[in-house]
Amino acid sequence: MSCVSIAVQVEGLLAGQCQVGLATMKKSLISTFVAVVAIAGWLIASALGISLPFDVGGSQPSGAYVDVAEQLDELPVKGRAPKTGYSREEFGPAWKDVDRNGCDTRNDILRRDLEDLTYKDDTKGCVVASGTLDDLYTGTTIDFVRGPDSAQVQIDHVVALSDAWQKGAQQLSKTEREALANDPLNLFASQGRANSQKGDGDAATWLPSNKDFRCQYVATQVAVKSKYSLWVTAAEKEAISDVLSGCTGDVPWADPVPEPGVSR
Secondary structure (H helix, E strand, C coil): CCHHHHHHHHHHHHHHHHHHHHHHHHHHHHHHHHHHHHHHHHHHHHHHCCCCCCCCCCCCCCCCHHHHHHHHHHCCECCCCCCCCCCHHHHCCCCCCCCCCCCCHHHHHHHHHEEEEEECCCCCCCCEEEEEEECCCCCCEEEEECCCCHHHEEEEECCCHHHHHCCCHHHCCHHHHHHHHHCHHHEEEEEHHHHHHHCCCCCCCCCCCCHHHHHHHHHHHHHHHHHCCCCECHHHHHHHHHHHCCCCCCCCCCCCCCCCCCCC
């Protein structure tokens, strides 16, 4: 092989290595630029309070939601038990007056959650005839009028009774199950269609469409399950944790039930 031929081969080899090096350097510079832009965007969005569809640093709950996350970690994690034996009657008569204020639970929650209330005559301020619901589940406003369209506003069990039955409520006493079914902590007035869509779903299968309510919603589920010694499934715990990771500040727990005749 002549010296000229060897020189040509060496020159080609060096040129190839140079091209590979330049390509690698270009790729590295592009990756660095993208990362810098992403971090800068995240910092700006955080300063403006804007939520992003990605999480650069691994968000964690803050404020009172730290306690909720710790409470979630204390709940047992098990599989869903069979629904065998479940019926609404296992949780007592629907909307029983468990607090003995002379008014059933459904109307207690309507009085608590609706505004601009009017009452049915001769019910001592118990039975709600009309009102306005600022629905937490959907972020919409609903005019409630008792009658053929009453189902437009329903009372949701945040921890659905069937879900509770399959996750520990079978072991509760009848009195404890009645308390769970009528506990104001576990109840919200909601759009009827949203309540029907939820069914007996847990956080792994259903969350409110109003994302601003999700933190309060899952925090309430954790509180109820802790209060009544219920468990969560692995998928349910993961879904709740995902929501809590973006939650900050205080938990806006549901207000106490007002006395009959007291309007907001």
